[in-house]
Amino acid sequence: MPCPSRSDELVFFVNGRKVIERNADPEVTLLSFLRKNWILCLTGTKYACGRGGCGACTVMVSKRDPTSQEIRHFSVTACLVPICSLYGAAVTTVEGVGSIKTRLHPVQERIAKSHGTQCGFCTPGMVMSMYTLLRNHPQPSEEQLLEALAGNLCRCTGYRPILASGKTFCLESNGCQQKGTGKCCLDLEENDSSSLCRKRDICTELFVKEAFQPLDPTQELIFPPELLRMAEDPEKRTLTFHGERVTWISPGTFKDLLELKAKHPEAPLILGNTSLGPAMRSKGHFHPILLSPARISELNVVSKTNDGLTIGAGCSLAHVKDILAERVSELPEEKTQTYRALLKHLKSLAGQQIRNMASLGGHIISRHSYSDLNPILAVGNATLNLTSEEGTRRIPLSEHFLAGLASADLKPEEILESVYIPHSQKWEFVSAFRQAQCQQNALPDVNAGMRVLFKEGTDIIEDLSITYGGVGAATVSAHKSCQQLLGRQWDELMLDEACRRLLDEVSLPGWAPGGRVEFKRTLVVSFFFKFYLQVLQELKKLIRPFPVPNSRHYPEISDRFLSALEDFQGTVPQGVQRYQSVDSHQPLQDPVGRPVMHLSGLKHATGEAEFCDDIPMVDKELHMALVTSTRAYAKIISIDLSKALEIPGVVDVITAKDIPGTNGTEDDKLLAVDEVLCVGQIICAVVAETDVQAKRAIEKIKITYEELEPIIFTIEDAIKHNSFLCPEKKLEQGNIEEAFEKVDQIVEGEVHVGGQEHFYMETQRVLVIPKTEDKELDIYVSTQDPAHVQKTVSSTLNIPINRITCHVKRVGGGFGGKIGRPAVFGAIAAVGALKTGHPIRLVLDREDDMLITGGRHPLFGKYKVGFMNNGRIKALDIECFINGGCTLDDSELVTEFLILKLENAYKIRNLRFRGRACLTNLPSNTAFRGFGFPQGTLVTESCITAVAAKCGLPPEKIREKNMYRTVDKTIYKQAFNPESLIRCWNECLDTSSFHNRRMQVEEFNKKNYWKKRGIAVIPMKFSVGFAATSYHQAAALVHIYTDGSVLVTHGGNELGQGIHTKMLQVASRELKIPMSYLHICETSTATVPNTIATAASIGADTNGRAVQNACQILLKRLEPIIKKNPEGTWEEWIEAAFEQRISLSATGYFRGYKAFMDWEKGEGDPFPYYVYGAACSEVEIDCLTGAHKKIRTDIVMDACCSLNPAIDIGQIEGAFIQGMGLYTTEELKYSPEGVLYSRGPDEYKIPTISDVPEEFNVSLLPSSQTPLTIYSSKGLGESGMFLGSSVFFAITDAVAAARRERDIAEDFTVKSPATPEWVRMACADRFTEMIPRDDPKTFKPWSITVA
């Protein structure tokens, strides 16, 4: 087969437009092609992870199926799709679906109008997943909707509104969100005791479904006829695409494929690229030739026979799922055991996009240790049909094949043509098990396939196979154990022996990569126990119609044990959002208090909303990539740049020597000089013509180090070395020592709270454009604090601030992570711009972003609490340590906030709170939504739970007993009125029917041994604002133009929290004009100077006042004109004002709240006001695996008079889900050398759509007022975060129930996140006791705990 040296033309379609690439490079992905191709410029498709794990880059690909000849539409993650794989395909991106300029697609309209967009960075991906679903199923079921969206991450919304928009297309959706409760929300008032439900002025609709345009499938883009003709081309010639380094060969016939494979045996076959792609990207794997069998129909053949099913290796996993589902529906149950086991895992394996792309062959051949299918295929006796030029042969998918033994493997010139999976038979049972950090879209920690065959009519084991994934370098077979159990009866004795043997055979060293070793060992036996019970159940069913003498041997399964058999099923969340309607006298045109859609909602949904990296390439632009330290604490001996500078396209390398001004601060350098303080510290930056060149050059820079000591990573070590960033912060009241002497009981405990990664969907990015005159610079940056970027660039370049203009159009999520860090990236890029004279674009990879930027501080807390037997707490002493990392950053402030907020909702007379920030050799931790409160208050609430356990009372009683009740003063002597706190608490108890459900939980727990439920209700008093007066100021600039249109500018940044929408609501009310007259263009340091970071939940408050002030000034100026012509129109008044030389531009200013704190005296008024709330959550845990499902959450929040209930409820829900992530799944893992392992969505699990509680209700407390804020509306940006802890405490409640039943001490060390690992190991039982334990002194663990 000749391989021509000239490239063929790559032909495909994008949004109905033909694309011909004459020099297609196999290394270019569809994502970068769409975004960077200067003709297409389709920036609606976003980059957020580059690994297929987040769905931000989802597009639809349509292809003609070579076997069925039908057109298939499927969603894919464009970041993993090589353009060369698209020959003959039609790609639809978000821009091809609809546009605000032409016609919106119903999907786009509905996601925006249902308030499913906040920052909007995930929205195009969501739209495309939903759109593809509708192309295939115009009226999908809710389950299909959930499945379609499970591969798309959103960090802002909490998913509920996104699902709500999708449900409007679903067949069964009737608009009532209380589905499943048997009653409609509209009928609730009759039965519900809660005042929230009884009140007439409470709304439960955030959008009007009836107003949506209908879906008309006939309006969709058709599959291009030219592509149909191409697909029918009988010539089927081989296509070759030569890139700079890689050649892509796509044969047209099977024969050619075999010939090519013989010629290039080392060349991999590239199918979905979901295994090859990530390996090439992050492991540096390189393949100069890639063979693409995409056009070979032989690899997609499916054939059904009487004894089994043969599936072509080229079939996608999504297709495999459909094939198996069909077969399961056709055949009797006994024949489909293996198929059902495979189906079970195919439901949770990755997201829909990956299942659409990944092939069965690629999956099998990749032999990932975590493979979900290989363990089942192996026990199911699947065989692999191999083909080469030499002929065909069959090999078993055996343990030897999985272990990669050459004798059992494919030969280099062979390909996998198809896989044969035999039917199961009567008396044979096959099951699959898997446990991951979360239920959906997460790689498994451990999985297993198990099969047993009994001698007919008996419970004697004739054949047994067990394989495990995740417990070694490959799928592991427990062959020896299985052999030894042959001939045994299926009873308790066999179970015990099997567990011992399995643990012996599937041994996992203490240092095993991936960690979680004891958990994994426990799962090995827990899974087998589940299998044992399942088979026992099935045996009983089988034996009933055919009584055999042996039947009396079958052990009885107690009803209480049956719960071990049920898996948690993904359920489509339901819920109600309640808020107070506006006064009936409020003019219709006045938008304040109404659920107005996010200003950019529609643009988010069409991809037309421009983010920093969507700004088109500017003339002479260069790209920057950062070089970071690989050592935690070391002297830099030398930096050799020579090899990097030799790489074509590399222009320069920026080091500290190039900085004309100051290089950060003495303790926190922008670019390292002489020494490094953590892995991930920035040392220098490469500037090149393309980002690819810049990244390649990084690999070539050689840095030599000399290790320094002591290296400190953990809080424990920092305390030992007295390594702190700042002095201790302390608050004290009453006489704590004396109080401890008088109490009935004292409890002491420890709490560990892990850190958290911001995981904003838009990574850090900046574009610096130097101007030709006066050293001026324009900086487009994704930041919460443009003034800080401006100031830092000024001092770094040593030029006055007035030469630098920072622009922020919108930010793709910040959560505190874009307050301090963007200044560092802005300054380094600015040095590059100054040195080279070129514009510099710096876009951080997800991996680098996670490595460099730090996140929420891990915390270690110790408490000592003294209380009376009735639960009244008399004395509380808490000492907290946070892991600040290697520089101060915000750590001192976080410590202060932590201490100030520790008391939460409780009035305790004798208190002592102390806090310290530890100096360690980790990347510096920084601001994060809640600023210390979510970590610190977990200590307080854990302490309450511990008191409850000691008093034998439910925790809610202790909470109630110790809660502030009347006007009072906090520990720092700030007066406040807790009335709304009590109201939230009571409403929450009422709306959630807490007491009833507490009884139901107890009933459930009595009846179920292996599943336990837990319920918790948590109160919250959250202080809003910065503890410094100077931060409570804001300015706005409002221009009225002569056509009557108004441009509003203010100092807040649009991070997704809807601040611009709220500001226009304010301006609309003040100027008494519709919002359509008003516009906000961007936040810029040139229009509003010296701004304060948009943070601390107070942005809308302060900037709203400034906008109000500006509008009032303008209206005052217009008053005489309006008076003179009261019947006139706005346009007429403006025209008259202009004629009369009245200024139509005004600056508004808000000289905000006073706030101070005297730490010497421990007194102050640090916060303008408090937000109160309460949340009740109920969960069910699986004691055998540690998994949990969230049954229900009810939140009541005191927003006072919400400026925009849709936005505020969105903030509460989004923060709650983010908090839930902090407390349950988000786990940062560091190596013993201080290297962050978890650097992407594979290893770091933020909540997915499947993690939303099955019932999720949010209510804003009605009739609440505050004179302090604009229109009496409170800032809600952060507070909801802590309410996520209600899920944590519900989990610990369930764990406590399990431990009580097992007679294990109830007081266990509280550790957040409550991951499946923690839950499983806390629910100790015979299986946890069985596992071997390692002496930690005998090995170096894979990871360390830094909290």
Ligand SMILES: Cc1cc2nc3c(=O)[nH]c(=O)nc-3n(C[C@H](O)[C@H](O)[C@H](O)COP(=O)(O)OP(=O)(O)OC[C@H]3O[C@@H](n4cnc5c(N)ncnc54)[C@H](O)[C@@H]3O)c2cc1C
């Ligand atoms: C975000 C993400 C999440 C994931 N989650 C999971 C999960 O939860 N559980 C799980 O088990 N897996 C998961 N995976 C892995 C996924 O299942 C595999 O990557 C996938 O099945 C590989 O198929 P592919 O077609 O993409 O292979 P490719 O990447 O195209 O190829 C992989 C390898 O297979 C070889 N190959 C492919 N076809 C043949 C053939 N016919 N004959 C010979 N060799 C062949 C190639 O030469 C290559 O070496 C995930 C992957 C991603 C990216």
Ligand code: FES
């Ligand atoms: S950017 Fe492609 S999946 Fe995340």
Ligand code: FES
């Ligand atoms: S709206 Fe989904 S990530 Fe911001």
